[in-house]
Each structure stands twice: as C-alpha cells, then as structure tokens.
Amino acid sequence: MMKKAGIIVLICLGVLLLSYIGESIYVSSRVYVAVKDSYLTYGEGNSQSELVTDEMYQRLCYRDGYPGSTKTDSSLQETNKLLFPITIHWFVGGKTTYWYTYAVYDTAGECRGGSWNIPVTVTVAWEEGKLRITDYYEAP
Numbered sequence: 124m125m126k127k128a129g130i131i132v133l134i135c136l137g138v139l140l141l142s143y144i145g146e147s148i149y150v151s152s153r154v155y156v157a158v159k160d161s162y163l164t165y166g167e168g169n170s171q172s173e174l175v176t177d178e179m180y181q182r183l184c185y186r187d188g189y190p191g192s193t194k195t196d197s198s199l200q201e202t203n204k205l206l207f208p209i210t211i212h213w214f215v216g217g218k219t220t221y222w223y224t225y226a227v228y229d230t231a232g233e234c235r236g237g238s239w240n241i242p243v244t245v246t247v248a249w250e251e252g253k254l255r256i257t258d259y260y261e262a263p
Contacts, residue, residue, distance in 0.1 A: 158208075158221065162184055208220060220242055246259075
C-alpha cells in the first residue's frame with residue numbers, strides 16, 4: 124500500500140513539473156516572438172497587441188538609441204543576435220530574461236555603435252486569461 128502511494132505522489136510531482144516546464148516554454152516563446160517582431164518592425168505597428176501595449180512594443184525594439192539605422196541609411200549593416208528567453212514563473216505571472224547583441228557597421232566595416240550580450244528582463248502576468256508583458260528592465 125505504501126509503495127502505491129509513493130508512485131501516485133511521484134506521478135503527481137511529474138505532472139506538476141511537466142506543467143511548469145510547458146508553461147515556461149510557452150511564455151518564453153511568446154516573449155521571443157514579440158521581441159523579434161518589434162526588432163523587425165523598428166517597434167512600429169504592434170503585431171502583438173494581445174500580449175503587449177504599443178509603448179512596451181517600442182521599448183522591446185533594441186535598435187533604438189544607436190547612431191545610424193538601416194531604416195534611414197541602407198548602406199549600413201547590422202548584426203543581431205537574440206537568445207531564447209529563460210522564464211521563471213509562478214503560474215499567474217513571472218519573469219523572463221533574454222540577452223541580445225546588436226551592432227551597426229558602416230560601409231568600411233567600422234562599428235558605429237552597438238551592445239553585446241545585454242540582459243533584458245520582462246515581467247509577465249496572466250490577466251483575464253491572457254498573457255501580458257507588464258514591465259521591462261534593461262541593465263544599464
């Protein structure tokens with residue numbers, strides 16, 4: 124009888140662990156898509172409005188604040204690397220952290236500006252059954 128109870132407890136713990144991992148991957152993938160879309164659209168035309176406000180969508184675009192832009196100067200080259208986010212959550216909200224690298228180069232190959240391996244943490248919450256990004260923090 125004791126052995127059967129132990130197996131049931133292990134199965135319940137396994138289900139909880141899989142639920143936690145599944146939700147973490149879901150939240151991470153939603154944040155990743157929102158950040159990637161914001162980057163590709165220069166933070167304009169929020170395509171993730173059910174997840175993030177227009178203001179937050181603009182903040183997710185890490186192209187801002189650098190000298191030059193491929194949007195205004197097609198001779199510039201950009202490098203971009205966005206790592207898949209890591210999410211820690213408590214089922215009703217959580218924190219997601221991702222790292223990005225971004226640089227702008229001129230036609231001579233000289234770096235005009237950029238940032239390397241910058242950590243960003245966003246806060247997420249479940250509001251009325253929908254996932255929302257509620258806060259953004261980029262390390263200085």
